[in-house]
Amino acid sequence: MEAAGKEEISVEDEAVDKNIFKDCSKIAFYRRQKQQLSRRATYQASLDSATTGKDSTKFRIINETTKVPLLVEVYGIEGNIFRLKINEETPLKPRYEVPDVLTSKPSTVRLISCAGDADSLVLADGKGDLKCHITANPFKIDLVSEEEVVMSINSLGQLYFEHLQIPLKQRATKENKEDTSVDASQEDQEDLGLWEEKFGKFVDVKVNGPASIGLDFSLHGFEHLYGIPQHAESHQLKNTSDGDAYRLYNLDVYGYKIHDKMGIYGSVPYLLAHKPGRTLGIFWLNASETLVEINTEPAVKYTLTQMGPVAAKQKVRCRTDVHWMSESGIIDVFLLTGPTPSDVFGQYSYLTGTQAMPPLFSLGYHQCRWNYEDEQDVKAVDAGFDEHDIPYDVMWLDIEHTEGKRYFTWDKKRFPNPRRMQELLRSKNRKGSTDILYIWNDMNEPSVFRGPELTMQKNAIHHGNWEHRELHNIYGFYQQMATAEGLIQRSKGKERPFVLTRSFFAGSQKYGAVWTGDNTAEWSYLKISIPMLLTLSITGISFCGADVGGFVGNPEAELLVRWYQAGAYQPFFRGHATMNTKRREPWLFGEENTQLIREAIRQRYALLPYWYSLFYRAHVAAQPVMRPLWIEFPEELDTFGVEDEYMLGSALLVHPVTEPKASTVDVFLPGSNEVWYDSKTFALWEGARTVKIPVALDTIPVFQRGGSIVPVKTTIGKSTGCMTDSPYGLRVALSTKDSAVGEFYLDDGHSFQYLHQKQFLHRKFSFLSGVLINSCADKRGHYPSKCVVEQIFVLGLKKQPSSVTTRSSDGKDEPVAFTYCAQMSTLHLEKLSLNIGADWEVHIR
Numbered sequence: 001m002e003a004a005g006k007e008e009i010s011v012e013d014e015a016v017d018k019n020i021f022k023d024c025s026k027i028a029f030y031r032r033q034k035q036q037l038s039r040r041a042t043y044q045a046s047l048d049s050a051t052t053g054k055d056s057t058k059f060r061i062i063n064e065t066t067k068v069p070l071l072v073e074v075y076g077i078e079g080n081i082f083r084l085k086i087n088e089e090t091p092l093k094p095r096y097e098v099p100d101v102l103t104s105k106p107s108t109v110r111l112i113s114c115a116g117d118a119d120s121l122v123l124a125d126g127k128g129d130l131k132c133h134i135t136a137n138p139f140k141i142d143l144v145s146e147e148e149v150v151m152s153i154n155s156l157g158q159l160y161f162e163h164l165q166i167p168l169k170q171r172a173t174k175e176n177k178e179d180t181s182v183d184a185s186q187e188d189q190e191d192l193g194l195w196e197e198k199f200g201k202f203v204d205v206k207v208n209g210p211a212s213i214g215l216d217f218s219l220h221g222f223e224h225l226y227g228i229p230q231h232a233e234s235h236q237l238k239n240t241s242d243g244d245a246y247r248l249y250n251l252d253v254y255g256y257k258i259h260d261k262m263g264i265y266g267s268v269p270y271l272l273a274h275k276p277g278r279t280l281g282i283f284w285l286n287a288s289e290t291l292v293e294i295n296t297e298p299a300v301k302y303t304l305t306q307m308g309p310v311a312a313k314q315k316v317r318c319r320t321d322v323h324w325m326s327e328s329g330i331i332d333v334f335l336l337t338g339p340t341p342s343d344v345f346g347q348y349s350y351l352t353g354t355q356a357m358p359p360l361f362s363l364g365y366h367q368c369r370w371n372y373e374d375e376q377d378v379k380a381v382d383a384g385f386d387e388h389d390i391p392y393d394v395m396w397l398d399i400e401h402t403e404g405k406r407y408f409t410w411d412k413k414r415f416p417n418p419r420r421m422q423e424l425l426r427s428k429n430r431k432g433s434t435d436i437l438y439i440w441n442d443m444n445e446p447s448v449f450r451g452p453e454l455t456m457q458k459n460a461i462h463h464g465n466w467e468h469r470e471l472h473n474i475y476g477f478y479q480q481m482a483t484a485e486g487l488i489q490r491s492k493g494k495e496r497p498f499v500l501t502r503s504f505f506a507g508s509q510k511y512g513a514v515w516t517g518d519n520t521a522e523w524s525y526l527k528i529s530i531p532m533l534l535t536l537s538i539t540g541i542s543f544c545g546a547d548v549g550g551f552v553g554n555p556e557a558e559l560l561v562r563w564y565q566a567g568a569y570q571p572f573f574r575g576h577a578t579m580n581t582k583r584r585e586p587w588l589f590g591e592e593n594t595q596l597i598r599e600a601i602r603q604r605y606a607l608l609p610y611w612y613s614l615f616y617r618a619h620v621a622a623q624p625v626m627r628p629l630w631i632e633f634p635e636e637l638d639t640f641g642v643e644d645e646y647m648l649g650s651a652l653l654v655h656p657v658t659e660p661k662a663s664t665v666d667v668f669l670p671g672s673n674e675v676w677y678d679s680k681t682f683a684l685w686e687g688a689r690t691v692k693i694p695v696a697l698d699t700i701p702v703f704q705r706g707g708s709i710v711p712v713k714t715t716i717g718k719s720t721g722c723m724t725d726s727p728y729g730l731r732v733a734l735s736t737k738d739s740a741v742g743e744f745y746l747d748d749g750h751s752f753q754y755l756h757q758k759q760f761l762h763r764k765f766s767f768l769s770g771v772l773i774n775s776c777a778d779k780r781g782h783y784p785s786k787c788v789v790e791q792i793f794v795l796g797l798k799k800q801p802s803s804v805t806t807r808s809s810d811g812k813d814e815p816v817a818f819t820y821c822a823q824m825s826t827l828h829l830e831k832l833s834l835n836i837g838a839d840w841e842v843h844i845r
Contacts, residue, residue, distance in 0.1 A: 369576065506540070632647050
């Protein structure tokens with residue numbers, strides 16, 4: 001690597017040039033695997049010597065060409081998970097195995113050998129409905145559920161394992177040179193990047209030669225796959241052609257290209273496959289550069305198979321093949337067998353943890369810019385929000401607040417009194433980005449402007465003498481982990497931290513939030529943000545968002561308004577912009593647009609009780625906050641490819657407007673037994689249809705699902721902290737059976753007392769036969785709240801009531817005034833005073 005010169009490097013100059021980044025043709029281990037696999041060397045398993053211990057079943061496999069053995073271990077893990085590990089039997093030195101990502105050592109389930117000989121071995125978990133069929137020659141594993149093969153491993157013979165080798169210099173001194181696993185001429189060696197790999201002016205030296213691994217998985221009956229973020233791509237994974245694999249390699253790509261499979265800021269090597277009746281997950285635990293190829297073979301109506309004298313017709317199911325390739329490490333893969341989407345989320349969270357419970361303020365609106373210039377600028381922007389009656393919770397300063405870009409310092413000219421500046425924000429229950437508990441981990445791919453692909457050289461050495469190549473994709477994970485854990489220690493274990501990170505890996509959800517990096521102020525980036533966030537959400541990272549307005553460039557007013565409307569209904573809600581862009585605080589685009597942005601942000605704050613309850617559900621049960629439709633409607637094929645709309649929890653369907661000058665949008669409302677209510681007009685729609693909804697610039701198409709109850713705040717303050725004691729409302733949307741359910745979660749919003757002292761309220765709302773009941777959902781929790789439910793709004797009540805009464809826990813009945821609209825079938829109750837944490841009923845007769 002060249003010595004760094006004195007001249008300033010600009011992220012904008014360096015990163016936009018796509019020639020800085022590799023495509024598959026420039027990645028040596030990809031070329032090697034493609035070349036070698038075309039020669040079809042197979043592995044054979046020695047099953048007669050298989051041993052079954054307390055935790056796993058072990059056996060050897062041998063490559064027919066090189067005769068070098070590998071050790072295979074198969075584990076059964078609690079909760080319908082299988083784990084497969086393949087490593088060298090006697091490696092030259094230990095190969096890297098990813099630590100710290102699994103929350104603890106998974107509890108194993110002893111696998112029972114229920115059939116077997118030299119040619120095959122059948123392992124079953126205790127219940128017997130899941131079996132691993134292992135075939136010896138050629139080596140293959142079939143995962144069988146209820147007698148149906150759902151997944152095959154190495155059925156395409158793409159198992160690939162390069163063995164560590166003695167360095168060439170040392171080997172030359174040995175008298176008997178051992179044969180290498182890849183026999184290649186000098187010219188081939190350079191082309192295949194065996195011992196060194198060139199890219200531009202950089203040379204990557206590999207001390208122990210090539211060490212890449214690969215394996216194929218065939219998913220039977222599946223053609224819809226999702227996951228493996230982060231890519232600016234569709235939610236449903238696409239088939240890859242040669243040289244166009246999905247790349248998982250964390251990189252700082254400023255203004256990244258959309259509809260592209262190149263790696264950007266984070267990597268989660270985990271994908272889900274879904275079909276009616278079954279969801280599966282594959283979690284490939286490897287932190288080195290990884291490529292994933294996908295190929296779907298459609299179903300063939302009939303194939304002829306000869307059976308005696310009769311030719312039988314047999315239907316062939318569709319199949320999707322997934323080929324994982326990583327530069328180094330071992331094969332360590334978890335097979336999550338579902339069977340439901342919810343089960344798979346639970347299985348993955350059992351391994352990697354659930355979403356951290358966020359402090360309440362972090363679900364409000366965040367205002368950010370690279371950079372707010374000085375204390376006066378911060379004060380003026382803060383005052384602008386108050387003057388225009390727009391709530392917000394966080395003001396972020398980017399890197400220029402520091403002295404010469406040195407973290408943990410202040411530019412004393414621009415920010416002479418940072419403490420006073422923060423006290424000003426704190427006096428309004430707002431947060432500054434320098435507050436001791438709230439930190440932003442940026443540039444942590446790591447971004448190295450003078451390095452290969454703007455990152456660290458792969459042969460840099462880390463603690464433990466590990467090369468950077470082994471752990472590149474968990475570098476950012478470790479930074480966020482250390483930051484979150486450090487902040488918890490700093491508060492002596494009392495306060496929840498908030499840590500925003502740009503780079504991430506599997507398990508990053510345990511430590512905070514993620515955003516989609518340096519997007520661009522164009523309509524297409526607003527549109528792609530939805531599938532990008534859906535993909536993060538289903539791979540465990542619920543707390544995610546995209547920079548509102550686009551980080552790079554200047555959004556027109558209409559785009560900015562539409563982006564605020566979308567962002568208000570996405571988990572992490574922050575406006576951000578790069579240097580040299582025009583200022584774009586919400587009030588700078590004329591009164592009409594200020595009003596529209598104000599309304600979008602206020603809608604966010606009104607829904608905070610629902611948001612917070614959803615995050616509690618993500619935290620304790622691993623259910624995503626923002627959900628693709630197929631999760632809520634797993635049997636409906638029509639939902640499997642939808643990515644322009646989504647569910648928030650199970651109650652709200654959101655279809656952001658992502659086209660300029662739109663006058664209508666086509667909204668797909670799923671569910672043949674469902675009804676949906678337009679949250680603006682209260683119009684009722686039956687499900688299983690696409691409806692054309694007229695949209696003015698003030699329209700955010702949001703629909704409440706019949707059968708749900710959504711808690712809201714009825715008055716909006718300057719920030720979340722100003723709304724603690726403000727009253728609640730309930731929006732009750734009746735199903736076709738005239739019933740509804742919902743839940744509500746509340747705690748102090750900032751500490752760990754919900755966990756350690758069980759200081760929380762968890763309530764359940766149910767509506768049935770004209771009675772709305774508020775009851776306790778979790779008796780372990782206790783949290784005093786003065787807050788009352790003052791409004792109840794019922795949608796879909798077909799008959800005008802003759803009376804409405806409330807009944808408190810002591811059995812007292814009180815009549816209630818009500819307003820009923822026959823045309824819209826709505827009932828409105830106001831001026832109530834029902835404690836949110838008490839048992840009560842509302843009777844509608």
